[in-house]
Amino acid sequence: xxxSGAAAPDTKVQAVLKYLRETFPTDEVDRPPKSDExxxxxxxxxxxxxLHQLLVRRPFYDRHDDLSxxxxxxxxxxxxxxxxxxxxxLR
Numbered sequence: 813x814x815x816s817g818a819a820a821p822d823t824k825v826q827a828v829l830k831y832l833r834e835t836f837p838t839d840e841v842d843r844p845p846k847s848d849e850x851x852x853x854x855x856x857x858x859x860x861x862x863l864h865q866l867l868v869r870r871p872f873y874d875r876h877d878d879l880s881x882x883x884x885x886x887x888x889x890x891x892x893x894x895x896x897x898x899x900x901x902l903r
Contacts, residue, residue: 828879
């Protein structure tokens, strides 16, 4: 755990981006400018409309080393599809 509470390491952010891009290959995946230093927002976009939103909080990053594995095990893709445009939050 990063005692400073600073942003998640880039490798973990990149792992989430990779997972989402592989899960939604025909859609755009982006990460808007940070509004919260303790979380990252990821969006899946199709035809300029937000389809899904995933908010990953710092404690989630801190608890898990292999993010691609845990995202698959948690069926995050299914959570996002069921939530539609509502934000899914991983704490």
